[in-house]
Amino acid sequence: MHNIQQSTISDIASRFEKAVIYTPSSEREVRAKELAAEANKQARAAGVQIDFGLYIPKALAAIERHEGAQQSGH
Numbered sequence: 001m002h003n004i005q006q007s008t009i010s011d012i013a014s015r016f017e018k019a020v021i022y023t024p025s026s027e028r029e030v031r032a033k034e035l036a037a038e039a040n041k042q043a044r045a046a047g048v049q050i051d052f053g054l055y056i057p058k059a060l061a062a063i064e065r066h067e068g069a070q071q072s073g074h
Contacts, residue, residue, distance in 0.1 A: 008046040012039050016052055020059055028063070032056045 016039045023031040036052035043050045 005046065005048050009043060009048055009050060012042050012046075013052070013055075015039070016055075017059060021063055025067070028060060029056070032060060 016035050019035050020028060020032045033053065033056065036056055039052040040050065043052070
């Protein structure tokens with residue numbers, strides 16, 4: 001059961017991250033909150049309690065670092 005839940009959370013998290021990454025930067029924070037709410041619903045439906053909203057600041061910071069590195073040629 002634990003492996004199934006872990007796999008489910010991993011799948012939901014992956015979709016969340018990809019959707020946030022491909023959202024224009026000007027809309028990213030608002031969209032991330034919407035996506036987190038949807039991801040939370042999906043997790044609950046799978047029997048898992050998790051708050052994807054807690055990951056938004058880290059995800060946005062990681063995306064900004066990555067985009068900054070790309071712009072500086074790294």
